[in-house]
Amino acid sequence: MALITKKIKGTEDVLPKQSYRWQFVENIMREESRAYGFKEIRTPVFEHTELFARGVGQTTDVVQKEMYTFDTKGGESVTLRPEGTAGAARAVLEHSLENEGLPIKASYFVSCYRYEKPQAGRLREFHQFGIEEYGTQSPVADAEIICLAQSVLDRLGLDQIHLELNSIGCPECRAKYNQALRDYFSQYKDKLCTTCLTRLEKNPMRLLDCKSPEDRAIAKDAPVITDYLCEDCENHFTEVKKYLDAAGVAYNINPKIVRGLDYYTKTVFEFVTDCIGAQGTVCGGGRYDGLMEELGGKHTPSLGFAMGLERLLMVMDAQGIEIPDSDSCALYIATMGDNAKVKAFELLKSVREAGLTAETDVVGRGLRAQMKYADKIGAKYSMVLGDNEIAENKAKVKNMDSGEQTEMALDETFADKFSVLQLADESGFQI
């Protein structure tokens, strides 16, 4: 078969057999968000290009070389969102949500687009679950969202993921620190790799991240951000740790966690694993007190995080975590003859209205093939409907695990009785 085209590089299809895994993960995220008082916000996939340029930061790789940007017929430049924070912040400002009381607590599920070269854990279209909180400078909020992230990971059954925590201070302490880094690394100018030389000018904190062994050795003795925090930032960081301790959330202070997006201030964190390849960050976030001002709003201290759904699913896969599939068929009705098809149609409707999944043959298979199909789709019960059953107005419902058959009347009580039978079997009680 000649396909007219294939899917775009770096995109994935979620096929019907796989979707329950996504729904499982998303449901846990929804439940945890609700438990912490966050409500979902939905924003457009595309925004004016300027929003991301300003919000994410002109100097970032994301803005400089990874955005899907195009001109509309009307001549305006728009961009597919590369992340979720800017759009949510824009919506909050545009609708003046601060008037509804602070803090504003929002959660979201978004697809994001970045023109990168795909590899394990990195796609051009990927999906995030995120949390945003606006209008609080309290360290309690920082600890709270980290707890929320931890709860989600715990409920997904994941281990071998550790929390890396740092504070990169406010713009004032960061300026002092960047100067200290420049002073330090300038001594080794002739030894640093070429990318690090440009980092030295543009973003010295990135030097701490370099993978080259020589640079790493130099970075080992570099100044540490936590020694350059102002009193306010220092206290804030101490409080965050205090609340995390109180909640029993384990963390590792890692001065090298700096985050790649310009808007971060003070608290930054990542949940990292090494079981899915090189792209091991499954959740990243922190505080961004300057973002709302950058977007034209008034000063509104804010914070949040994003989780990569594909990466989380990969970790679950790597760790062999079983995800329950709740979508399987409760009742399959095998039919013989036209009268039976009509009767089955009628019964199915009532069973479905009772909230159960029920199916019948729609491709014209023989009885044996229908039974095979019922088995293949994992139907919990099957029922054969033919002229005999219709004449007697009753039929045998078969438990596909035990093979046990129960006779049931084909009247208006059928759906209810079937529900009861199913519940009884599930809970192990006899009726």
Place this chain on the structure above:
RNA sequence: GUGGGAUUAGCGUAGUCGGUUAACGCGCCAGUUUGUGGCACUGGAGACCACCGGUUCGAAUCCGGUAUCCCACCCCA
């Protein structure tokens, strides 16, 4: 953008001193006393061997190019 690896039915693979109808497992379809699934058996459908070009009497197999996928750098979820 820079590297490394891969590409044979829906999926996973075999198949190189180049040589008749490209093999196997799973899956799919049909059947095995025509009213009952899982097991087993029988049969069937399904592949221009990624694409283009070259070498050769002859190419899945050798050579060149292209594309796609995977992995890593970079960056990030």
